[in-house]
Every structure is written in C-alpha cells, then in structure tokens.
Amino acid sequence: xxxxxxxxxGDDRDWSVVVEDGVAKTNEPVSSAVAEPEAATRRHExxxxxxxxxxxxxxxxxxxxxxKRIDGPxxxxxxxxxVVTLAIYYITPWIRWDRGPYAPDQAVLVDLANRRxxxxxxxxxxxxxxxxxxLLIMAGIGLFLITSAVGRAWxxxxxxxxxxxxxxxxxxxxxxxxxxxxxxxxxxxxxxxKILRRGSxxxxxxxxxxxxxxxxxLYFADAPxxxxxxxxxxxxxxxxxTVAVLTLTTVTLGGFxxxxxxxxxxxxxxxxxxxxxxxxxxVTYKDWRxxxxxxxxxxxxxPGAFGDCIDxxxxxxxCPTGIxxxxxxxxxxxxxxxxxxxxxxxxxxxxxxxxxxxxATLEDCEREAAGGEPKSPWRTLFRPRTLVYLMIWGGIGGAxxxxxxxxxxxxxxxxxxxxxxxxxxxxxxxxxxYTLKLRNMESRPRDMEIAIEGLPGAVMWTExxxxxxxxxTQTVNVPADLVRQVRxxxxxxxxxxxxxxxxxxxxxDEQRESDVVQTRFDAPESE
Amino acid sequence: MANKRIDEPTGTETVGHEWDGIExxxxxxxxxxxxxxxxxxxxxxxxxxxxxxxxxxxxATVGMLNWSSRGELAKDMSAADxxxxxxxxxxxxxxxxxxxxxxxxxxxxxxGGAAAFRVNCVQCHGSxxxxxxxLGYPNLNDDDWLxxxxxxxxxxxxxxxxxxxxxxxxxxxxxxxxxxxxxxxxLDALVDHVLSxxxxxxxxxxxARIYADNCAACHGPAGGGDRAQGAPTLNDAIWLRxxxxxxxxxxxxxxxxxxxxxxxGRLDPVTIKMLAAYVxxxxxxxxxxxxxxxxEAEVDEQP
Ligand code: SF4
Ligand code: SF4
Numbered sequence: 102x103x104x105x106x107x108x109x110x111g112d113d114r115d116w117s118v119v120v121e122d123g124v125a126k127t128n129e130p131v132s133s134a135v136a137e138p139e140a141a142t143r144r145h146e147x148x149x150x151x152x153x154x155x156x157x158x159x160x161x162x163x164x165x166x167x168x169k170r171i172d173g174p175x176x177x178x179x180x181x182x183x184v185v186t187l188a189i190y191y192i193t194p195w196i197r198w199d200r201g202p203y204a205p206d207q208a209v210l211v212d213l214a215n216r217r218x219x220x221x222x223x224x225x226x227x228x229x230x231x232x233x234x235x236l237l238i239m240a241g242i243g244l245f246l247i248t249s250a251v252g253r254a255w256x257x258x259x260x261x262x263x264x265x266x267x268x269x270x271x272x273x274x275x276x277x278x279x280x281x282x283x284x285x286x287x288x289x290x291x292x293x294x295k296i297l298r299r300g301s302x303x304x305x306x307x308x309x310x311x312x313x314x315x316x317x318x319l320y321f322a323d324a325p326x327x328x329x330x331x332x333x334x335x336x337x338x339x340x341x342x343t344v345a346v347l348t349l350t351t352v353t354l355g356g357f358x359x360x361x362x363x364x365x366x367x368x369x370x371x372x373x374x375x376x377x378x379x380x381x382x383x384v385t386y387k388d389w390r391x392x393x394x395x396x397x398x399x400x401x402x403x404p405g406a407f408g409d410c411i412d413x414x415x416x417x418x419x420c421p422t423g424i425x426x427x428x429x430x431x432x433x434x435x436x437x438x439x440x441x442x443x444x445x446x447x448x449x450x451x452x453x454x455x456x457x458x459x460x461a462t463l464e465d466c467e468r469e470a471a472g473g474e475p476k477s478p479w480r481t482l483f484r485p486r487t488l489v490y491l492m493i494w495g496g497i498g499g500a501x502x503x504x505x506x507x508x509x510x511x512x513x514x515x516x517x518x519x520x521x522x523x524x525x526x527x528x529x530x531x532x533x534x535y536t537l538k539l540r541n542m543e544s545r546p547r548d549m550e551i552a553i554e555g556l557p558g559a560v561m562w563t564e565x566x567x568x569x570x571x572x573x574t575q576t577v578n579v580p581a582d583l584v585r586q587v588r589x590x591x592x593x594x595x596x597x598x599x600x601x602x603x604x605x606x607x608x609x610d611e612q613r614e615s616d617v618v619q620t621r622f623d624a625p626e627s628e
Numbered sequence: 629m630a631n632k633r634i635d636e637p638t639g640t641e642t643v644g645h646e647w648d649g650i651e652x653x654x655x656x657x658x659x660x661x662x663x664x665x666x667x668x669x670x671x672x673x674x675x676x677x678x679x680x681x682x683x684x685x686x687x688a689t690v691g692m693l694n695w696s697s698r699g700e701l702a703k704d705m706s707a708a709d710x711x712x713x714x715x716x717x718x719x720x721x722x723x724x725x726x727x728x729x730x731x732x733x734x735x736x737x738x739x740g741g742a743a744a745f746r747v748n749c750v751q752c753h754g755s756x757x758x759x760x761x762x763l764g765y766p767n768l769n770d771d772d773w774l775x776x777x778x779x780x781x782x783x784x785x786x787x788x789x790x791x792x793x794x795x796x797x798x799x800x801x802x803x804x805x806x807x808x809x810x811x812x813x814x815l816d817a818l819v820d821h822v823l824s825x826x827x828x829x830x831x832x833x834x835x836a837r838i839y840a841d842n843c844a845a846c847h848g849p850a851g852g853g854d855r856a857q858g859a860p861t862l863n864d865a866i867w868l869r870x871x872x873x874x875x876x877x878x879x880x881x882x883x884x885x886x887x888x889x890x891x892x893g894r895l896d897p898v899t900i901k902m903l904a905a906y907v908x909x910x911x912x913x914x915x916x917x918x919x920x921x922x923x924e925a926e927v928d929e930q931p
Contacts, residue, residue, distance in 0.1 A: 158656040159656055159657070160656055160657055160658070160659045160662060161655075161656040161657065161658050161659060162659050163658060163659065163660060358660075361658060361660065364658075365658055365661065518756075519756075520754075520755060520756030520758070521754075521756045521757075521758035521767075521769060524758075524767070524769045524770050524911065525767075525770060525865055525866055526770055526771050526772075526865065526866070527770065527771050527772040527861065527864035527865055527866050528864065528865060529826075529864075529865035530865075532769075532770075532911065534769075534911055564909065567915065568771070588911075590911055595865070
C-alpha cells in the first residue's frame with residue numbers, strides 16, 4: 102500500500118501563499134488575532150511549514166508518543182482522580198453489605214443468574230429495569246453537563262481509557278526512563294538488556310490486564326467465592342473467557358493503542374465537539390499572547406517583536422496524545438491540562454506571567470485578545486445552559502430516588518382460570534380458580550394475607566389448604582426475595598351471580614404493605 | 629461536484645464535497661487499521677475451516693470442529709432428557725401415597741401429568757377437564773367422584789379403566805334398566821323422591837317406597853351413593869346426565885353407563901402416576917382417609 106504522490110508534474114502553484122475568499126494568507130506562523138483582533142474566527146492559524154510539497158497519503162503511520170514527566174496542580178489532580186477511580190473499580194466488589202440471611206452480602210452485585218441487581222441498600226428486579234435505564238440517562242446527561250461546562254474533562258481525567266493509558270505510561274517511565282530514554286530504547290537494537298526490559302515491562306502489562314479483567318467478573322458473583330473458584334479452576338468457563346478477553350483488551354488498548362483509541366476509535370470526541378460552544382472551558386493556547394514565537398535570545402535582541410511563547414516544545418513533550426495545542430483545539434486533545442502545567446512552569450522559570458496555555462472559553466479569548474477582562478470562572482460555569490442540564494440531571498435523579506423510596510415491596514397479579522370458567526360443587530356452591538402471584542421484594546420471608554373483597558359469602562382455599570379449612574382469608578408464607586405462585590379456589594353459595602371482586606394481599610409485618618387486584622367471578626346463569 | 633483541494637490548516641486533502649460550506653477531510657486511515665483488516669481476513673479463513681460456512685445443496689460444509697446448531701440442540705435435549713429421566717426414576721420408586729409429602733416431586737408429576745392429559749384425555753374430558761354433561765363424561769375439577777377421588781383411587785381407575793372387558797379388576801357395575809317396571813304415576817313419584825334428596829322437590833310416600841325397594845341398595849337410603857360400585861350420589865348438586873325430570877326418567881328406564889379405557893399397557897406406570905397427580909390437583913382431589921397399610925413394601929418392588 103503506497104501513498105501516491107498526488108503532485109503532478111507541471112503543477113507550479115505557489116503553495117506558500119493561499120488565496121481564500123479573496124484574502125491572501127501565508128503559511129508562515131502568524132496569528133490573525135494579532136493582525137486583526139476582531140477576526141476571531143480566523144484566529145488559529147497553523148504553525149506549520151509551508152505545504153508546498155505535502156504528498157497525499159492513503160495511510161497514516163503512527164507516531165509513537167512518549168510523554169515527558171511533569172508535575173503541577175493539574176498533574177496532581179490527575180493522580181488523585183486516577184487513585185480514586187482505580188480504587189473504586191478494584192475495591193467495590195469487596196465491600197460487604199448486610200442484607201440478612203436470605204440475600205447476598207456483596208454491596209454491589211449484578212446477579213444475572215437470579216436476575217437481581219444489588220447496589221448497597223437498593224435492590225432492583227428485572228421489571229424495574231427502568232431504574233437502570235434512568236441511571237444511564239443520568240450518566241448521559243451528566244456527560245452533557247460536564248462537556249458544556251468544562252469541555253472534555255471526562256476524557257482528560259476520568260475516562261477508563263485515559264486512566265489506564267496514564268497507568269501504562271507510568272509503567273513505561275518506571276521501566277524505561279523518561280521521554281528521551283524511551284525514544285532511545287525504542288530505536289536501540291534488540292540486545293539482551295532490551296529483551297529483559299521489554300519482557301519484564303510486558304509482564305507487568307499482562308498483570309495489570311489480568312487484575313483488570315479479574316476485577317470485572319467479581320461484580321457478577323460473590324467475590325471471595327469466585328476468586329477461590331477461579332484459582333481452583335472451578336469457576337464457570339464464561340468467567341475465564343471474560344477475564345481472557347478483558348486482559349487482552351486492557352493490554353492492547355491501554356498498553357499499545359493508547360491515544361489511537363481517542364483519535365480514531367472513540368465516538369465521544371465527535372459527539373463532544375458538537376456539544377461545546379463559545380462558553381465551554383477548553384485548554385487553549387492564547388496565541389495573541391504567544392505569537393510570534395521566539396527564543397529568549399531572539400526576544401532579547403529584538404524587544405517587542407516576539408510573543409511570550411519561546412517555542413520550547415515543553416507542552417508538546419508532556420502531551421499524552423502527542424499533539425501541539427498551539428495549533429488550536431483539535432480532536433486529539435483530551436484536555437488533560439498537562440500542557441498547562443508544563444507551560445506554567447516554563448513561564449515561571451523565565452519570569453513571564455502564567456497562563457499562556459490555560460483553561461479558557463472562546464468568548465473570553467476574544468475578550469482578552471481585544472484587551473478586555475476575562476469573566477470570573479463561576480460566571481463561566483453557571484450559565485443558563487449548564488444550569489438547565491443540571492436541573493434535568495437532578496430532576497431525573499430526584500424522581501428516581503423518590504420512586505425508589507415509595508415503591509412497594511409487595512405485589513400481586515391474578516390470572517383467573519378460563520377453562521372451565523366456573524365449577525359446580527356437590528353442595529351446590531360455585532367455585533372459580535385463580536392463579537395468584539405474590540411478589541415479596543424484601544430479603545426475608547414474609548407472611549402475607551390474601552383476602553377476598555366485594556364477594557359476599559365467598560370462601561377461599563388453596564392447593565395447600567384443604568377445603569375443610571376454607572375461609573374468607575388465607576395466609577401464605579412467601580419466601581424471601583421471590584415470587585410465590587398460589588392456586589386459589591374461591592367458592593360462593595349457590596345463587597350468587599357473576600360479578601367483579603378483588604383480591605387484596607397484605608404483608609403481615611409492621612410495614613403492612615398491600616396490593617389490590619380486581620378480577621371477575623363467573624357463575625352459571627341462574628335458571 | 630468533486631472539487632478536491634488541500635485544506636491548509638491540516639495539510640489534508642478534502643474529499644471534494646461540500647455541504648453548506650462544510651467540507652469533509654480525506655483523513656488518512658491509520659496503518660494499524662489496515663493490519664486489523666488483514667487480521668479479520670485471516671480470522672475468517674480460520675473460521676471457514678473450523679465451522680460450517682459454505683452453503684451446499686442441502687446443508688453447509690462441515691467445519692473441522694464438527695459443530696452445528698442442530699448438534700448443540702441435540703446435546704441440550706439429551707441433557708434435558710437426562711434430567712427428566714431422574715425425575716421419572718424417582719417417581720417410579722415412590723408409592724403414590726407418599727407423593728404429596730414430596731412437594732417438589734409432586735409439582736413435577738403434576739406438570740408431566742398435565743402434558744400427558746392433553747394428549748390422552750382431552751378427547752373426552754375436555755381441555756379444561758370439565759367433561760361434558762351432554763355426553764356424560766365426568767367433570768374432573770369438582771369434588772364429586774364416582775369411584776373415589778384420592779390419589780390411589782384415581783390411579784386405580786386409570787390403570788384398570790371402567791367397565792373394560794378383559795380386565796378382571798376393572799371398575800365394574802351395572803344399573804338394571806327399569807323399563808316397564810313402573811307405571812307413569814309411580815315413575816313420577818320416584819323422580820319426585822330422587823329430586824327431593826337434594827331438596828329440589830317434595831317427597832312422597834310412594835316414591836320413597838319404590839326408592840327403598842329398588843334403589844337404596846346401591847345409591848344408599850339417603851342417596852349418598854356408593855363408590856365401591858360407582859353408584860352416583862343422588863343428594864348433591866352435581867348431575868352427570870342432567871337434573872331435569874326427563875333426564876332422570878330416561879336414566880331410570882334406560883340407564884347409560886360410562887366407560888373408560890384402561891391405560892395399563894398403553895401408558896407406562898410413571899405416566900399414569902403423573903396423570904393421577906394431575907387430576908388430583910385440579911381442585912377436587914381428596915386426601916386419603918387413612919394412609920395405605922404398608923407402603924414400604926411397595927418401595928422395595930422396584931429398587
Ligand atoms: S476520546 Fe474517548 S477514549 Fe479517549 S479519553 Fe475521550 S472518551 Fe476516553
Ligand atoms: S494538548 Fe494539552 S490538554 Fe490537550 S491532551 Fe495534550 S497535554 Fe492534554
């Protein structure tokens with residue numbers, strides 16, 4: 102697969118000057134904001150060599166990214182988020198939560214076999230799956246909220262791809278040294294030392310992958326038991342398969358693909374670019390301050406001719422996706438703000454004010470470029486759009502909490518027998534049969550009373566209660582956390598006409614929850 | 629129209645289309661994507677070798693692994709059969725008197741019986757087991773039993789049938805026809821008396837006398853019936869062949885008596901047991917008056 106060179110012989114156009122919309126633009130690094138402060142939309146001009154002989158490419162070779170170590174407030178925040186998110190992921194399955202003897206004691210458990218979802222004090226049945234749907238909607242709107250307020254903060258700090266990539270990059274640094282050493286080692290011949298280093302590094306990769314995949318399956322079964330079974334070789338084949346697949350994906354995506362996932366595979370950057378507006382906080386290079394670039398020496402020789410950027414490439418070297426933020430906002434930027442840390446450090450060293458690269462909104466950039474004051478960050482965060490998102494998000498959350506709080510843990514469904522619809526008994530009374538389903542959503546067995554309402558003279562018995570003990574109410578014991586099916590036989594004295602009536606089920610405990618279902622009693626036409 | 633040009637900020641060629649001023653960049657594909665594509669091709673070759681893939685005239689090629697969805701189904705089915713076999717084994721071993729104590733096994737038996745009922749019994753007794761008054765097929769849901777309604781009695785009826793020639797142990801009884809035995813007035817009086825047993829008419833001396841002379845031996849002095857010979861109860865609300873005067877008269881003069889095939893030999897003992905459990909479960913099943921004398925002795929029959 103060769104990349105054809107599109108440049109035809111005889112094409113003698115001068116690519117160093119491009120005429121667009123009748124405006125001649127050069128490819129020399131220049132900021133239009135400097136030239137024309139009001140021309141905001143054309144501010145970000147590329148800092149690239151003239152493209153006179155750029156061949157068209159069919160395939161893009163990947164440029165290896167070895168990001169340099171950096172320390173600073175954002176890096177520390179990233180460390181914090183990394184520790185917290187990884188801790189949540191690895192520790193959650195081990196948290197215990199006492200639910201009594203009839204339910205698992207794992208705080209967060211997706212019990213697929215028994216179709217229950219446990220999350221601390223909340224237990225969700227399959228028919229309540231809308232709660233999970235609600236959670237997903239909340240997660241979605243939460244991302245909208247974050248994006249419209251602080252841009253791709255999710256990408257920069259909390260996305261698993263980012264967290265694991267970060268982790269693997271630290272492993273690289275630990276084994277192979279910092280940026281330059283890593284580049285050197287990449288190019289070095291495969292000596293014994295290199296093989297040893299790569300081997301041990303990849304073993305650690307594999308180990309990380311393994312515990313990542315291993316932790317995942319612990320969410321689906323009792324963690325201590327599963328772990329024991331897993332190493333004893335007694336766990337379900339699907340457990341081993343899942344761990345194998347997740348180990349493989351962790352190592353490939355985090356260990357080797359890294360920024361390629363964000364640039365080429367993930368849909369999220371595409372969606373986010375559509376959700377940001379002029380008021381979203383973005384990592385921005387303030388080109389009106391930085392351009393034209395010049396080293397300290399040059400600036401000393403020509404005071405006033407150069408901007409603040411000394412072209413030291415620090416921001417490029419620390420970037421985990423290997424891009425140059427000075428080219429403007431781009432899909433490769435996950436807004437991790439490491440370049441801010443890097444640039445602030447350089448500015449401090451050379452005694453220029455911090456914030457040449459900074460979180461800023463497009464609106465603020467224009468205002469600042471025109472010599473105005475930037476808005477306070479609070480005004481930037483609390484604007485109508487984010488507030489509306491916040492309200493929707495909070496509204497759904499509140500509604501779900503309310504629904505969870507008031508949901509009944511007792512439920513009844515009734516299916517009357519239709520064939521035969523009624524039954525004449527030897528003493529002349531008429532019997533109908535019903536299949537009742539009593540749902541007990543508490544994790545303890547409960548006695549429930551089934552009562553007949555609105556059917557005078559009716560008595561009831563069940564498949565376990567003899568007709569001799571027929572009564573207007575029957576009490577059955579429903580096992581913890583299960584649905585119990587009861588055949589109910591209802592008999593009325595001769596001459597009772599067909600009519601509607603209801604079953605009421607009441608839990609016989611201090612809650613006394615109840616549910617009523619209306620159904621029909623059929624009787625023969627009276628002669 | 630195609631109007632390719634190089635986009636200056638990115639140095640990438642556009643695809644040459646424009647929508648409302650928005651142009652699409654012809655961003656080059658990353659090279660690993662290409663390798664991934666080749667990998668999928670290699671995978672597909674392996675897949676075609678290992679699994680059925682090419683459609684032939686009546687079936688697809690057999691893969692090296694010999695896998696087929698039918699084969700999977702057969703495996704599942706035989707696993708299910710195995711599971712059923714253990715249930716059947718347990719059912720074969722347990723005497724029917726002990727069945728109600730094993731609620732799990734009882735449930736299995738009822739479920740199996742329901743399936744067998746749908747195949748063998750619905751032709752006469754109806755899909756809801758409600759029988760037919762017109763044709764005299766008894767309703768199996770109610771609490772009126774001609775020959776007994778506990779599990780053992782039901783099983784016995786199923787095994788030996790009713791009024792089946794060629795089975796010494798079949799349920800057997802005959803009601804004599806009374807055609808010509810009474811005149812009209814006597815017959816009316818008798819019908820009145822029979823109806824009075826369940827409170828449907830006024831009794832009278834003539835009817836009572838005729839009843840005592842001719843009927844009480846089998847149907848009992850108060851019309852309580854006799855299950856030993858399948859004589860129906862006359863003092864309840866359920867009338868197998870109708871409760872109108874005409875129906876009763878017809879039954880006295882030209883009695884019709886039900887027959888039921890014996891299922892021994894046609895169905896295996898376990899299926900019969902399951903059928904008994906199902907019929908018993910329909911709502912009118914009776915408890916044993918006393919537990920059979922020595923059920924353990926039967927346990928040992930089939931070790
Ligand atoms: S681009 Fe996608 S994968 Fe990369 S950090 Fe953002 S959400 Fe995660
Ligand atoms: S350009 Fe800056 S903010 Fe964007 S990914 Fe690179 S280091 Fe992070």
